[in-house]
Amino acid sequence: MTQIHPKHMYIILAIFLFSLFIEGESNEFATSLPPKSLHLKNEKLTHLHFYWHEIINGDHPTKVTVVKAPPSNTTNFFGAITVLDDALRVGPEENSTIVGRAQGMYAASDNTTYSISMDLSLKFTEGIYNGSTLSIMGRNQISLPMEVPIVGGTGVFRFARGYTHIKTYKHVPEVFAIIDMNLYVYHYGDSEKY
Numbered sequence: 001m002t003q004i005h006p007k008h009m010y011i012i013l014a015i016f017l018f019s020l021f022i023e024g025e026s027n028e029f030a031t032s033l034p035p036k037s038l039h040l041k042n043e044k045l046t047h048l049h050f051y052w053h054e055i056i057n058g059d060h061p062t063k064v065t066v067v068k069a070p071p072s073n074t075t076n077f078f079g080a081i082t083v084l085d086d087a088l089r090v091g092p093e094e095n096s097t098i099v100g101r102a103q104g105m106y107a108a109s110d111n112t113t114y115s116i117s118m119d120l121s122l123k124f125t126e127g128i129y130n131g132s133t134l135s136i137m138g139r140n141q142i143s144l145p146m147e148v149p150i151v152g153g154t155g156v157f158r159f160a161r162g163y164t165h166i167k168t169y170k171h172v173p174e175v176f177a178i179i180d181m182n183l184y185v186y187h188y189g190d191s192e193k194y
């Protein structure tokens with residue numbers, strides 16, 4: 001064992017204190033927290049199942065195409081942008097209970113097949129989920145069953161991550177589309193207090 005000379009001890013202590021000072025200075029805006037301080041104790045996995053109802057035409061369409069695909073040199077509506085505020089219902093029937101809404105936008109972003117890039121907030125209005133949201137972002141090739149990432153959330157769904165299976169349940173072109181959604185999401189919150 002090598003002995004540390006007392007003089008060296010002072011130097012080591014000085015370097016240690018200086019490093020604390022540097023860290024404090026450079027991280028004025030960022031503080032490391034124990035996860036418990038945000039009640040992040042039990043991460044849980046929740047399965048949600050509901051139907052996404054999009055009314056395309058009629059008196060009360062729930063989506064609007066704000067940018068049409070340029071008429072030339074495009075295929076599969078490439079370039080079209082749509083904004084939506086669609087109901088999420090427990091069942092495929094048009095009068096079944098609303099559990100939330102899908103709000104956001106999508107752009108036709110594949111020039112060889114009809115596929116959209118989605119940026120959706122699912123805003124829930126039922127039970128303990130009332131007021132919480134999930135953010136969904138990713139590619140959706142509408143004609144096929146798809147998997148789209150869940151990239152985050154708020155409220156009960158803070159720190160959310162997961163994926164959603166999306167498949168068309170019923171589609172009447174130019175009239176409406178009902179999409180079956182199964183979501184698998186890791187998150188922490190479980191009460192009104194999150």
Ligand SMILES: *[C@@H]1O[C@H](CO)[C@@H](O)[C@H](O)[C@H]1NC(C)=O
Nearest residue numbers: 072073074075078110111112
């Ligand atoms: C889309 O596809 C069409 C037809 O193949 C082609 O003419 C056009 O250049 C493509 N557009 C883009 C942006 O790649």
Ligand SMILES: *[C@@H]1O[C@H](CO)[C@@H](O)[C@H](O)[C@H]1NC(C)=O
Nearest residue numbers: 090091093094095096097098
């Ligand atoms: C929905 O409508 C159908 C037939 O129109 C009816 O039998 C059913 O009870 C209604 N469901 C709800 C939840 O209102």
Ligand SMILES: *[C@@H]1O[C@H](CO)[C@@H](O)[C@H](O)[C@H]1NC(C)=O
Nearest residue numbers: 124125126127128129130131
């Ligand atoms: C959801 O929360 C809003 C705002 O706090 C409230 O007005 C509404 O009644 C709640 N809905 C349900 C179904 O609890």
Ligand SMILES: CC(=O)N[C@H]1CO[C@H](CO)[C@@H](O)[C@@H]1O
Nearest residue numbers: 070071072073074075076111
């Ligand atoms: C596939 C297609 O529509 N191609 C057209 C793209 O635009 C150029 C120039 O405007 C035309 O010459 C092509 O026929």
